[in-house]
Amino acid sequence: MTAFTRQETQGDWGSLVWEIRSVNHRYLEPHLRLPDSLRxxxxxxxxxxRKALSRGKVECTLRFVPETQQQTLSVDRELAEQLIAAARDLESLIPDRQPLNPLEILRWPGVMRESEIDMNEVKKAALTLFGEALQDLAEGRSREGAELAQLxxxxxxxxxxVVAHxxxxxxxxxxxQRDNLRNRLAELRVELDETRLEQEIALLAQKADVDEELDRLGTHVQEVRRVLKQKDPVGRRLDxxxxxxxxxxxxxxxxSIVADTTQCAVELKVLIEQMREQIQNIE
Structure with missing residues (x-):
């Protein structure tokens, strides 16, 4: 069933955007596009x-933009203290020692640290947002399903x-057909006893009897109406x-023995084909 949703959220770590597109497909065929950091x-x-959908070609795209402006610098105080202590020990060996420059300590590898994004928080937010996107997608598919049910x-x-007609x-x-048979025999001046004539008429009536087919058509129509009211996935049953x-x-x-019933059969097949095409969109 065709549907689209876009959900976005933001945090100290940056922003996440989910886009989900769903189109008609006989089975569930998911396609996921994820950043490497969230693969x-x-x-x-x-x-x-799989738990939320049973049919459809579903394309899910996740975009993650890290927040760089909020990153801060911090000092590894333990490492800095070790460097300062080592420098103090060396002061006595330096004849013309200079005052200890804090900037020199900060240049030492590892003393300055950039704050890192907590990817566990990002993953948790991505899963939560995905659930919200699926809910919105399901609601959109439900609205379309209601419209398809009307059609x-x-x-x-x-x-x-047509069946009633x-x-x-x-x-x-x-x-x-009985009258036509009698008229044709009369024109040909064929002598035929009434018993044989009734037998021929009975065979003709048996061949043209479609009461059983009409009854089954009516039964199937009622079953389709019943299935459309169910909340569970019904696409395959309708197929x-x-x-x-x-x-x-x-x-x-x-x-069919006359053009009228042949035309009615054609109309039925057209209506059934129109429904079949719509049902391909129903989960």
Whole structure:
């Protein structure tokens, strides 16, 4: 299901930005782009994705900008004290000793230290922000799902109208076929006893009987409506129901004996295909 979210947070360590894009896909296919300093979070992030989503091609991008202006310098006092003590010991060996220059002590490697970013805090913030981004993404997908459910509901209404039309027309179609058969026999002046004629009419009616297909179409429509109301992921279940609806539409077409029912079967297949395309976006 298509959705996008962007979440940002800041701290003493800098700023983090998550961008997550989700598009239609039959299975869950995550793609993660992380800074090298946060690469070890990938396993945890993938697990969170699997728990939150079941379908979709999901692209997750994390941007981390360290805060450089807040970095400060500090003195390693223990090392400085050791250097000063060593310098005092050497003063007696220097004939013309100069006063001890503090700047010379500070130039010694390791005396001056820059404050380092606590990456554990950054990782914790990145995971928290990722959870918030997933929540926002889920809400966006939920809103789109509600809109898709309405569109699918309109197609289901169309299927029920077609089924009702065929069911209403079926007796008329069968009677018209009986009359047509009788008229053709009369034109050909073929002598046929009534028993044989009724047998032929019965065979014709049996071939054209689509009550079972119409009943199954109605049952599948009700099942689709029921599944759409569920809170759990239903995409694969709906995929299966679309296959069953299409199967019944094909059977209806194969049993058609007039152009009207053939046209109705075509309309059914169009409606089913429109639903199938929408259902590919449903988790």
């Amino acid at each position: 070890e979070l990938e396993g945890t992030l993938r697990e969170k994705l 699918i509901g309109q197609r289901l209404d169309g299927i029920e109208e 065929v069911r209403k027309r079926l007796p008329e179609i069968l009677q018209a 299966f129901l679309m296959q069953e609806l299409n199967r019944e539409a094909n059977t209806l077409s194969s049993k």
